[in-house]
Amino acid sequence: MQFKVSTEPIISLATDCMIITYTEDRDRLRGLAEQVDEKLDHRISQLIAEREIKGEFGEVTIVHTWGKIPAKRVLVLGLGKEEKLTLEKARAAFAIATRKAKSIGIKELTFAITQKYKDIWNPVDLGQVVVEAMMLGAYEYSPYKKKEKTEHKIERAIVAVDGISLSAVEAGIERGHIFAEAQNLARDLTNTPANRMTPAILAEKAKEIARKHQMEIEILEKDQLEELNMGAFLGVAQGSNEPPKMIILKYLGAPDCKDAIGFIGKGITFDSGGIQLKPEKDLDEMKGDMAGAAVVLAAMNAIGTLKPHVNVIAVIPACENMVSGHAIHPGDVVDTFSGKTVEIKHTDAEGRLILADAISYAKYLGATKLVDVATLTGSVISALGYSITGLFTNNEEWKKEVFAAAKIAGEKVWELPLDDDYEELVKSDIADLKNDAGFGAGAIQGAMFLKQFAEDTPWVHLDIAGTADTKETKGIHAKGATGAMVRTLISIAIRFGGK
Numbered sequence: 001m002q003f004k005v006s007t008e009p010i011i012s013l014a015t016d017c018m019i020i021t022y023t024e025d026r027d028r029l030r031g032l033a034e035q036v037d038e039k040l041d042h043r044i045s046q047l048i049a050e051r052e053i054k055g056e057f058g059e060v061t062i063v064h065t066w067g068k069i070p071a072k073r074v075l076v077l078g079l080g081k082e083e084k085l086t087l088e089k090a091r092a093a094f095a096i097a098t099r100k101a102k103s104i105g106i107k108e109l110t111f112a113i114t115q116k117y118k119d120i121w122n123p124v125d126l127g128q129v130v131v132e133a134m135m136l137g138a139y140e141y142s143p144y145k146k147k148e149k150t151e152h153k154i155e156r157a158i159v160a161v162d163g164i165s166l167s168a169v170e171a172g173i174e175r176g177h178i179f180a181e182a183q184n185l186a187r188d189l190t191n192t193p194a195n196r197m198t199p200a201i202l203a204e205k206a207k208e209i210a211r212k213h214q215m216e217i218e219i220l221e222k223d224q225l226e227e228l229n230m231g232a233f234l235g236v237a238q239g240s241n242e243p244p245k246m247i248i249l250k251y252l253g254a255p256d257c258k259d260a261i262g263f264i265g266k267g268i269t270f271d272s273g274g275i276q277l278k279p280e281k282d283l284d285e286m287k288g289d290m291a292g293a294a295v296v297l298a299a300m301n302a303i304g305t306l307k308p309h310v311n312v313i314a315v316i317p318a319c320e321n322m323v324s325g326h327a328i329h330p331g332d333v334v335d336t337f338s339g340k341t342v343e344i345k346h347t348d349a350e351g352r353l354i355l356a357d358a359i360s361y362a363k364y365l366g367a368t369k370l371v372d373v374a375t376l377t378g379s380v381i382s383a384l385g386y387s388i389t390g391l392f393t394n395n396e397e398w399k400k401e402v403f404a405a406a407k408i409a410g411e412k413v414w415e416l417p418l419d420d421d422y423e424e425l426v427k428s429d430i431a432d433l434k435n436d437a438g439f440g441a442g443a444i445q446g447a448m449f450l451k452q453f454a455e456d457t458p459w460v461h462l463d464i465a466g467t468a469d470t471k472e473t474k475g476i477h478a479k480g481a482t483g484a485m486v487r488t489l490i491s492i493a494i495r496f497g498g499k
Contacts, residue, residue: 001135002156003177005170010160011035014070015110017062019097022048023082024055031116032162033076039069044076056080058093060100071110075101087121088410091129092475095137099473101154102138108156109134115163123164127172128179129410130159132487135180136476141191178302179409179490183483186291186298190468190481194270194287199245199318202267202290206247206297206316213251213304220246228361231335232342232353237319239274239327244319246358247293248365249300251312253497260311261496262367263489264358265296266351266374267318274321274347275329288481289351291468292373293318299489306490308497315362317354321347333431337361338453343428346436351376352449353435359453369398370459371492372450373485379442380416381466388412389485390463392447398458402488405495409487413462422448462488 010018010032020033029037029045037044044063047053053061057080064073077097079085094111101109111134113126134157161169189197189205203219210217222243225234230246237244247267268289272278278286293316300314328334332344334353338360342353351374362370380390389406391413393399399415406413425445428434433452437445447461467484470477 001138001154003131003173004156004158005166005173006158006160007162007166008160009162010110010112011039012070013110013158013160015072015158016106016108017073017075017101018071018110018112019075019077019094021077021079022053022055023079023085025081025083026055032112032114036069036074040065040074041068044074054078057089058096060097062100062104073106087125087129091133091410094130094133095476098134098137098154102152105152106154108158109154110158110160112160112162113164113169123168124172124175127159127169128176129172131157131173131176132180133476135177136183139184139187139478141188141478141480175306178305179487182298182302182490183486185301186294186483186486187481189294189297190288190291190483192287194320197269197287197290198242199267199269199320200242202269202293202316202318203245203247206249209297209301209304210249212301215300215304216250216252218248220248228337229335230337230357230361233317233319233357235328235332235334235344236274236321236350236353239324240320240322242269242320244317246361247314247316247318249297249314251300251303253307254309254311257311259368260313260366261493262362262365262370263296263299263312263314264355264362264370264372265293265314265316266290266355266372266376267293267316268321268351268354269318271321271348271350272323274350275323275327276347277323278348285469288469289375290318291375291464291481294481295373295464295483295486295489298483298486299493302486302490303493306494308494310493310497312493313362313365313367315358315365317358319354321350336453337364340433340452341431343431343434345434349436349446352446355450356453359450359459363457368457369496370454370457371402371462371489372459373462373464373489375465375468376446376463377443377465380463383416383443384414384466386466386470388414389467390443391415392418392444392451392461392463393459394418394451394454395458399460401495402460402492405491406488409491411485411488413488416443416447418444418448418451426452
């Protein structure tokens with residue numbers, strides 16, 4: 001999708017479709033919407049009076065202009081109650097409008113950023129939100145589907161600026177394009193079938209990003225992992241014919257600085273559950289158990305483009321968790337890179353095992369602040385559902401930084417506890433730790449296990465098991481992978497680089 005900024009009055013723009021907004025608690029149209037309505041002989045007002053347009057959130061009404069203005073159609077977008085309108089809700093609403101426009105074959109979509117928005121929000125944020133909404137809302141994943149001749153695609157988007165800083169909006173549009181492109185990349189990677197997204201293929205994707213941005217990259221192979229004593233990672237990987245890959249990407253934007261952020265992403269490219277096999281229902285969705293890895297790779301791609309003054313080390317343990325004669329057994333004990341030993345209580349609690357070695361290795365490479373992203377536990381869904389990512393931490397100040405970045409990015413997170421009492425859940429009778437303690441506090445168990453490897457290094461764990469995927473198209477998300485937390489990771493890097 002190409003974006004163009006225009007200072008020409010939107011009322012005189014020749015375009016396939018222009019978007020105007022209406023909130024349900026207004027008694028009449030105002031501003032640009034009122035101007036358009038007058039040109040259309042008050043037909044929109046009539047629809048409002050007859051309650052065909054109510055202004056409810058996400059409501060979309062298409063009105064043809066019949067040549068009364070240069071735009072062929074007007075899309076009236078409901079924003080709900082004005083008092084409840086936020087940038088996040090605006091992003092979701094504009095995404096809904098974009099999908100509707102795309103569905104009816106509109107090639108060029110126009111949106112106006114006017115003085116009334118400036119009074120509420122920063123113009124840079126507005127430009128970013130509009131672009132993110134359009135790009136994320138138009139997303140679909142169907143590379144293996146036979147294309148129809150009448151495939152619909154929005155080719156151009158015009159952002160008309162009136163009474164607001166043109167340079168600020170353009171800056172927001174540029175940033176929004178980078179953020180949305182990254183999130184869509186994470187969606188693509190996560191949606192890709194497991195036979196087309198093996199650990200080796202994921203490593204090749206990382207190499208492409210490294211080449212594009214001149215980043216340092218290293219792929220640790222099985223023999224190297226053995227030398228490093230990464231028994232937890234290798235234990236999970238040993239049931240598969242696909243060799244494991246430890247992917248390390250380094251963005252060194254502040255070579256004069258000793259601090260570095262470590263982004264660690266869980267990269268289970270398919271999770272059968274191991275010997276303790278998962279239920280048959282929705283097993284196909286386990287191709288998405290590498291969503292954390294996808295998020296980290298996509299964020300690194302954006303960071304390479306934005307070039308913030310910060311050092312970022314990405315560590316991605318990539319493997320499959322499969323069933324075979326070589327698979328790890330319940331009751332086995334494995335070594336880890338940290339020197340700690342782990343008793344395997346459950347083979348489907350594998351994500352924390354590969355992350356344990358990755359977190360330790362990120363520290364070894366020089367990461368002084370850590371964020372791991374993982375589809376770690378179904379338990380977090382029981383706690384928070386599908387809209388909010390679970391957050392765990394060992395450091396209050398670092399937590400505040402991640403929270404602030406998530407808020408700026410418009411992604412919801414909620415902290416869950418890591419009280420010392422929960423340490424009993426990860427203690428083993430025969431090893432230093434165990435990877436599962438049965439039913440109860442499952443998300444906390446996983447986080448508490450990872451905490452033992454973060455140790456004193458400031459660390460945040462983001463459990464995206466509930467937010468990495470959606471079963472219905474809603475707001476900015478199309479059915480399938482969401483790319484949740486990509487924008488947050490990028491924002492963390494930008495904030496850290498500005499300090």
